[in-house]
Amino acid sequence: MMVPSPVIIENLSFRYRSRSDFAIRNINLTVDQPQVVLIAGASGCGKTTLARCINGLIPRSYKGELSGKIYLQGQDIAGLPLARISQLVGTVLQDPERQILGSMVMNEVAFGLENLGLSRDEIRRRVDEALERLKIAHLRDRQTHYLSGGEKQKVALAGVLAMKPSILLLDEPLASLDPASAQDALEVIRSLADEGMTVLMVEHRVEDVLRIQPERVLFMKDGEIQYDGDPQHLVERVDYREVKLPAPMIMELAVKDPPPPPLNILPGVNSGGGPLVEFKDVAFGYESGPEVLHGINLQIRRGDVIAVLGPNGAGKTTLVKHAIGLLKPKRGKVLINGKDTHQLSVAEIASTLGYVFQSPSHMLFAPTVYDELAFGPTNLKHPEEQIRKEVSQAIEIVNLQGYEKTPPLSMSFGQQKRVSIAAILAMRSRILVMDEPTAGQDYKNYMNFMNSILEMPGFEAILFITHDLDMAVIYANRVLLVNDGQVVADGAPAEVLSDLERLRQCRLLPTSLLETNLKYYPRTQQFFRAEALTHYLASGE
Template identity: 35%
Template structure:
């Protein structure tokens, strides 16, 4: 169905190729996962399937890409969009209309389907992705995860032969991600839809795939069945890391398969860890009786929480419960209907967003909203100038810590989503604020980049920073959190140590906790340390 031969591609003004002599075959009805480091060319390779590369991006290209017998490189997106449905990393980039149902129907109207057929297809995808309750909502009022599901629904409504998805679960909570993946599996197995999916949170996808394509930093490719490829791949999910450490064979790809091996192991339970924060003086962030919402819809109700200097607090919860709404209230982008917010002992009422951000910097879900300079390094320098601070050596030091020193002179919007996420993080932290609000900071990051981010966050915490991190990434939360909060409809439903909140949670437990229930283990390091 898809045949790629000796494909080499270089973006305009780039010295090195993004893809280098790539040859690959994808069979009809397969479920293929593309994985590899941030910036290795996964999204670029995906865009070759529908002709966006090179027709939209320009650059130099050699080799061939044939999809369903069509020459994708010469046919371009006008022809290939009939065969290949595309879901981008940033769903906002592909929206045209304002309302959920209208957006899903837009592509169907564009190709001239009869009204009766359009109604049927729209209803099908609304039900398939649990979007029926949102059909009349405006897209701007949806959470990041809800917008991601709308983008997938709009692509599926055209009933493409091939569905290409670029990190489709990056903004979804674990249950929503499972629902979306199960829907894709049903379409793949029941209707023969060929799925090609790029994902960094490999633990979510691995049980469903039958082929893995691994790209390295130089743009080279290896492909094959998961159990053939993964033993030699460094960027692997916890279930594979644990299996390799214990020597389990055949290599388990899911928690269910791994638990069969773990039945013969009686782990020593890890002692419970207190979640008591370092309560020295006043909390850096204090919220009392907060109520907030949009128009007539109440999102947060009677919410109170404290964040102290020198701790990392992770806030989790289902899509749409108000996590991003809470951050908007804290930084002054949304005015609460009731309640108070204190930052560093000062009430937020009447303060500007700029004044608040000097003390509590915020990284939004969409990093592009912070990027406007001509180079990566200049993004950090602009922040320093805006805050009236002199440029320091720490610009280069911070870029190195974020793994961006090699792209310091590049235009930020030409980078991958994961790299842009790190540029935005550098831009908000270069002033060394006393507190940080991070909304899905691991989006687009591979396992190595997430480990580097965790190390950096711990360093800032040890220097006294107060860090509130909103994420659906349970594996990252287990690694980095001092305290975990779970937000339910209206308010907090859990507040405790990662061990007490995550270990036995049916929704938020990391893979190691599921493999070894009752052990109190959360991370690969816990499991490997016990083995010795």
């Protein structure tokens, strides 16, 4: 008896009701056997739309004009209820905030199994198995509300794995994960495919996924599949400026091109003067839970571009929320411009510090992109003409021209992330604080907007939480390593990132760009992005 192909897509096109152009066009795809299929491409190119068609959310939850056919395990899904489709294909969404419903981790992972009507013993066995497989058994009895973004992502994946679907659809599963957790998740994904599961993975972290040798890569552009083939030939078909490839590969390609222009980081800002923000022996714990931060002492000074690195659940976001006054210390003090945050309102702090949340759904609410961006400057009582200028410049920096009238919540996660960054840029705060700014972003977009942000006059310091070690290598002049609620290292990138053993203790894995920079550091005495390093070495400086 012939086994049906796990996935067949024929002439698939879709246009959202709120948009005039098609999000995807003429997609044809057949996956004949269990394997890992990586789906890559720029933010907004149609990857998530394709995923929503496969898991049935289009046209059931997202309305518009749909044509074409999708067969999963030989079944045409057009007439199937969503509950039946979810048994064929398990989905992990890009933003775990939208997927987690249960208040406790155990209940969240058990939710789908209870809907299948399984026995209590079977549910318990599958929950424990999924948590164990993802190395998060210690979270079993925790409240989901207090989990970090990365921990939530792993819990969402555990809930889907427990259902044992034959097809696994992952939309940016690595976006919130620290490098070691990402590697663990990828190894699980590889083993699932080897055991007979078909895995379709939408992901911007192409270099990471290539390590588990996906059988196939789809590269999408402008709603169409531009490349469908093995990973080895991907480099011949894509622009290294658009897809983040391993550093040696980029250097090989970049040598033929002109060098990138040098960055002018925080122009016009001199270091010196008193600290902008100061933590004095800060300790904090949520409600009756354990202490999350212990004995934090640090200063943010003019001219600082600080990368905050560390494992999921280390306390990075909690620390940063103290800097912007969203949280107040249980012990110790946080001073902003010399004033204790206990005496300042969040609104007063906002003119000094602008904060981009990890999840755009925590920020976005306005009917259009323009309204979203104008909201902060309006509240800060900026003049009307100035607001128009601030909004226009912010839109340009994040490459969203033409989207001014678009509802933010109808956009892709990557585009929403850029809207949330632009909303803070428009406020012109003196210090910019970003939590995972590159989550959901393609390489080209995040390099462009990071370059633009760092060269904007007006910012006196920038602080960003990231799991992307390369962001620290390329942009930071100072790195904070946070682990178990403490700052375990604080110094120049070359000093902090050269201690590979300490990085591993903080669940950070050296990237090919870091390794390449460390190799040439005795000669260069600075860190570069791969393209710039190529030309520096070629110039013989």
